[in-house]
Amino acid sequence: MKQSYEQLIFLQDRSIGFKAIIAIHNTKLGPALGGCRMWQYTSDENAVLDALRLAQGMTYKSAISGLPYGGGKAVILGNPSQGPRELLFRALGQKIHELQGAYITGMDLGTTVSDMDWVRLETSFVTDISGSLGAVSELTAKMTAYGVYLGIKASLKRAYGSETVKNKIIAVQGLGKVGYQLCHFLKQDGAQLVVTDINPKLLKKAVDDFGASARKPHDIISVPCDVFSPCALGGILNDDTIGQLNCSIIAGAANNQLAESRHGEMIHGLGILYAPDYVINAGGIIVTSVELDGGDAAAAQWKTEKISNTLTNVFSKADAQGISTAEAADQIAEQLIGS
Structure with a gap:
């Protein structure tokens, strides 16, 4: 795979324990599409590498599947089974909204429909919310x-x-x-x-x-x-x-x-x-x-x-x-x- 990325964004708010990464690989075919993963990584470097590889994979996945989208990925660093989630996902939603549609998120490893509902309170650039096609009957x-x-x-x-x-x-x-x-x-x-x-x-x-x-x-x-x-x-x-x-x-x-x-x-x-x-x-x-x-x-x-x-x-x-x-x-x- 060729490696070139359009954006790599680091987010942090210590007051709510929020640390996240948004990687946008390529938007030639359309907005970057890719879910939000929440995981407890062994290091920040591993989290960045995961986000980059996942974003690039989404670009290739959309292209070879004939979809009018590029590839991106969001990663929230943290244990998905611990702690409050609303503030974290709303903070992510705020940043996604600032990107004005360049990146559209959804569920991934460690995230749920409820999490996407929190994101939706801040932006419309999110899928897999309650009642959506992706959320119904899994x-x-x-x-x-x-x-x-x-x-x-x-x-x-x-x-x-x-x-x-x-x-x-x-x-x-x-x-x-x-x-x-x-x-x-x-x-x-x-x-x-x-x-x-x-x-x-x-x-x-x-x-x-x-x-x-x-x-x-x-x-x-x-x-x-x-x-x-x-x-x-x-x-x-x-x-x-x-x-x-x-x-x-x-x-x-x-x-x-x-x-x-x-x-x-x-x-x-x-x-x-x-x-x-x-x-x-x-x-x-x-x-x-x-x-x-x-x-x-x-x-x-x-x-x-x-x-x-x-x-x-x-x-x-x-x-x-x-x-x-x-x-x-x-x-x-x-x-x-x-x-």
């Missing part, structure tokens, strides 16, 4: 999972000649809203699930609901499987983990799965088929785009179903040029952006 998470499910089927067809999920062993890392919904789709089709999560209650629930086999978080990467599906935090594919992979396909919902761009080439060299994350997990941003356009759930599903064709085009380009699927996806997105 459609954003459902469509993200649905897109990943369709992407897994497309990947199976490319790797095995058939998109059949039945009896395929699929290892799902992370059982949040998206990962859990993905398990639901896969189990309906007869997949054999191996799952993990840092939350033991979620892990037990998946075992009970889906007949899944449980693994400890640090063991899931090396589970023998047809598909490894990362659905937790980014950077999971790195120098330490790639050599442990025991799968034919990587296809999951997590953002920024490759710790560095070169890791896409490493995976390609091992003969593992990688479904680029910003292609396969675009269902959420598609819901947001449809919401902003005044569309409904049916329109969101219809557009999400195009992920299969987009991913197949990426695979075809990679094959034709003898390059990694990660590089192929980047080339397609950059051509669409005009960079």
Whole structure:
């Protein structure tokens, strides 16, 4: 991926314990679109790097999905399970409003519909508020999972000649809203699930609901499987983990799965088929785009179903040029952006 950013904004108000970052990567195709994440980072530097990578990923995700938006991301530094939230999100909303539509936010890791309602008190440049398309019946998470499910089927067809999920062993890392919904789709089709999560209650629930086999978080990467599906935090594919992979396909919902761009080439060299994350997990941003356009759930599903064709085009380009699927996806997105 090419790295150039339009804006990087640091926000702080010690009186309310507020520290945040807004990264706007590119707005050539339209306003920067990307959710607000709240997380307790090990350092401010890591928070900045996360915001930058996520914003760039949103630019590529919108472009390759044919959406008229650029990419951005907001990050609030803090524990999402502790402390008052209204003042923090209203402070963020005030700054977003000052940007006059250059950046539109929404839910992400560690944030909720209620948080977006606080932002909405300060600005109209926010999605996923109460009653919105993305908030109703958790459609954003459902469509993200649905897109990943369709992407897994497309990947199976490319790797095995058939998109059949039945009896395929699929290892799902992370059982949040998206990962859990993905398990639901896969189990309906007869997949054999191996799952993990840092939350033991979620892990037990998946075992009970889906007949899944449980693994400890640090063991899931090396589970023998047809598909490894990362659905937790980014950077999971790195120098330490790639050599442990025991799968034919990587296809999951997590953002920024490759710790560095070169890791896409490493995976390609091992003969593992990688479904680029910003292609396969675009269902959420598609819901947001449809919401902003005044569309409904049916329109969101219809557009999400195009992920299969987009991913197949990426695979075809990679094959034709003898390059990694990660590089192929980047080339397609950059051509669409005009960079």
